[in-house]
Amino acid sequence: MKQITVHAPATVANLVCGFDVLGLCLAEPYDIMEVRLLDKRQVIVRTTNNFPLPSDPAMNTAGAPLLEMLAVLKQDVGFEVIITKQIKPGSGIGSSAASSAGAVVAANELLGNIFSKEELVRFAMFGEKVASGVKHADNVAPCIYGGVTLIRSIFPLDIIPIDSPPLYVTVLHPQIEVRTSDAREILRKEVLLKDAIRQWGNIAGLVAGLMKSDYELIGRSLEDVIIEPVRSILIPGFDLIKAECISSGAIGGGISGSGPSIFMLSKDEATAQSVATVMQSVYDRIGVNYHMYVTTVNPQGVRVVER
Amino acid sequence: MKQITVHAPATVANLVCGFDVLGLCLAEPYDIMEVRLLDKRQVIVRTTNNFPLPSDPAMNTAGAPLLEMLAVLKQDVGFEVIITKQIKPGSGIGSSAASSAGAVVAANELLGNIFSKEELVRFAMFGEKVASGVKHADNVAPCIYGGVTLIRSIFPLDIIPIDSPPLYVTVLHPQIEVRTSDAREILRKEVLLKDAIRQWGNIAGLVAGLMKSDYELIGRSLEDVIIEPVRSILIPGFDLIKAECISSGAIGGGISGSGPSIFMLSKDEATAQSVATVMQSVYDRIGVNYHMYVTTVNPQGVRVVER
Numbered sequence: 001m002k003q004i005t006v007h008a009p010a011t012v013a014n015l016v017c018g019f020d021v022l023g024l025c026l027a028e029p030y031d032i033m034e035v036r037l038l039d040k041r042q043v044i045v046r047t048t049n050n051f052p053l054p055s056d057p058a059m060n061t062a063g064a065p066l067l068e069m070l071a072v073l074k075q076d077v078g079f080e081v082i083i084t085k086q087i088k089p090g091s092g093i094g095s096s097a098a099s100s101a102g103a104v105v106a107a108n109e110l111l112g113n114i115f116s117k118e119e120l121v122r123f124a125m126f127g128e129k130v131a132s133g134v135k136h137a138d139n140v141a142p143c144i145y146g147g148v149t150l151i152r153s154i155f156p157l158d159i160i161p162i163d164s165p166p167l168y169v170t171v172l173h174p175q176i177e178v179r180t181s182d183a184r185e186i187l188r189k190e191v192l193l194k195d196a197i198r199q200w201g202n203i204a205g206l207v208a209g210l211m212k213s214d215y216e217l218i219g220r221s222l223e224d225v226i227i228e229p230v231r232s233i234l235i236p237g238f239d240l241i242k243a244e245c246i247s248s249g250a251i252g253g254g255i256s257g258s259g260p261s262i263f264m265l266s267k268d269e270a271t272a273q274s275v276a277t278v279m280q281s282v283y284d285r286i287g288v289n290y291h292m293y294v295t296t297v298n299p300q301g302v303r304v305v306e307r
Numbered sequence: 308m309k310q311i312t313v314h315a316p317a318t319v320a321n322l323v324c325g326f327d328v329l330g331l332c333l334a335e336p337y338d339i340m341e342v343r344l345l346d347k348r349q350v351i352v353r354t355t356n357n358f359p360l361p362s363d364p365a366m367n368t369a370g371a372p373l374l375e376m377l378a379v380l381k382q383d384v385g386f387e388v389i390i391t392k393q394i395k396p397g398s399g400i401g402s403s404a405a406s407s408a409g410a411v412v413a414a415n416e417l418l419g420n421i422f423s424k425e426e427l428v429r430f431a432m433f434g435e436k437v438a439s440g441v442k443h444a445d446n447v448a449p450c451i452y453g454g455v456t457l458i459r460s461i462f463p464l465d466i467i468p469i470d471s472p473p474l475y476v477t478v479l480h481p482q483i484e485v486r487t488s489d490a491r492e493i494l495r496k497e498v499l500l501k502d503a504i505r506q507w508g509n510i511a512g513l514v515a516g517l518m519k520s521d522y523e524l525i526g527r528s529l530e531d532v533i534i535e536p537v538r539s540i541l542i543p544g545f546d547l548i549k550a551e552c553i554s555s556g557a558i559g560g561g562i563s564g565s566g567p568s569i570f571m572l573s574k575d576e577a578t579a580q581s582v583a584t585v586m587q588s589v590y591d592r593i594g595v596n597y598h599m600y601v602t603t604v605n606p607q608g609v610r611v612v613e614r
Contacts, residue, residue, distance in 0.1 A: 017507075018507065018511065019504060019507075020504045020508075021504065021507060021508040021511060022511070150508070150511050150512060150515060151508065152508040152509065152511065152512035152524075152527065152528060153505070153508055153509075153527075158508075158512070158527060160511075160512060160515050160524060162515060187500065188500065189499060189500055189501075190497040190498065190499055190500065191497065191498060191499075191500050191503050192496060192497055192498075193494065193495065193496055193497065193498050193533075194496075196498050196503040196506065196507075196533075197326060197327045197328065198460070199503065199507060200324075200325065200326075200328060200503075200506055200507045200510045201327075201328040201457070201458065201459040201460055201465075202459065202460075203507045203510060203511045204325065204328060204329070204457050204459065204467075204510045204511060204513075204514045205457060205459035205465070205467060206511075207511045207514045207515050207518075208457060208467050208469060208514050208518065211514075211515065211518045211519075212518075217459075217467060220459065220460075220465060221459060226500075226503075
């Protein structure tokens, strides 16, 4: 029986000024996904570590994309997926996207890589629709492509990999619940033109900074005058953490996806570790539990570890 | 007596999706500016070809920036500026910016290049304030830096040169009047968040496309869902011209600055010439007079031609 094991990594969507259009792939944490090719049209999804999963694969973030994939295949094949979930759902670092992206990349490998990365993103977005009601790609695209990706447009889908210099990432995941749908609902439907202009200056600056390996420009561009001022009120200690991390040498950072995780970028590992210490000391003071990751940008995305 | 002659070129602000933050320098047309160093604190501005100019230098787009420059100088110096105006005021291709930028670059040369390009932009913006009431930099920055420039922020000023592949530019200047202040007033003060997101996807795509020399991506990103739908109604035949130019091979384009000029980008000169023919035939049909330029991106900006 053909089977494969992949690591499906966490991702940071938005990157502060790139709401809904930018995302970045992390080296850690990642889910471990074992996928087997079946000889009938069927999708089964299980977890090894008792994560609660909807039993209907169509309602499942790994199952829905695979059902979409089966729908375009002529062969009588199916997939069994066994997930060792290590990325906590509701963390804001792309837990559902990892299941969707990992499933389609593994399935495509088993089928002999018949689909392009863009087609895989298209399938994986059905998982995001199950998870949040919206077909967004700012987690699944970086999870599949690796590195930093721009989703210029969803309809039609237009994904552009953006080169970046080495970046270390410190992620604090506060143990509080912020639902993606709530984080979306508190946003205003209209924004001031002058704020939108400031934001598109920043996103243009961020893309230029990444492509020029200009850390200072990246830092100056990591500014969000639209989303962060609203969403950050849901995250305890956000302003204090941000200010102290930047004083400690972080290039910049903000809310990861729709939160509650906070991420900070640094030029080197020592700084990323100091930033972690700063985050820890703030959270120890305010008494909220947390998980912490010090990692790097992952240039590869979902990775096959065993065939 | 020390004197210098410079060519101060036209510029295209906004570049469709980069309202207020992007601009591009053209090779032609340009103003010819002769600047003399005087031995007393005085600014005199004249034109050779009877363009009407405010006699008070503080009210003049070339004079105001030079007065700002004098204010920071300790020496007893002044400048006499003689402009042969070739860029038509009110064309939307940075006529006032050329006078401001040319004046400060020439003056700086006469002083031994004591100011940085960023400082020169800062002075030149006082000319834009005289011309339109607003200190914007999306014409003066590309005029001084050359090429494509991003103005990430005005306060504080943050100018980022963006590399670009060779680009040919066709400019149609309809002989109608659109005042910058009117073009600004018809814009809504608020925009839909979903439109703003589409716009920042496009500006990120445009910057990435320019830096990757990816003409297709540049073309896909030259889309404006916010400003163009409103401003284009002031320009006769806009939608038809845009559609026909793109069918004729143009990469894309739109309104230059606040209009009424329309610009189109092409990969090569032959296409840029066909695009000019298309524009001409539409305007001959609708019976509006026009000027036409087929030119290139100017990587240098204001150029010293004689010392």
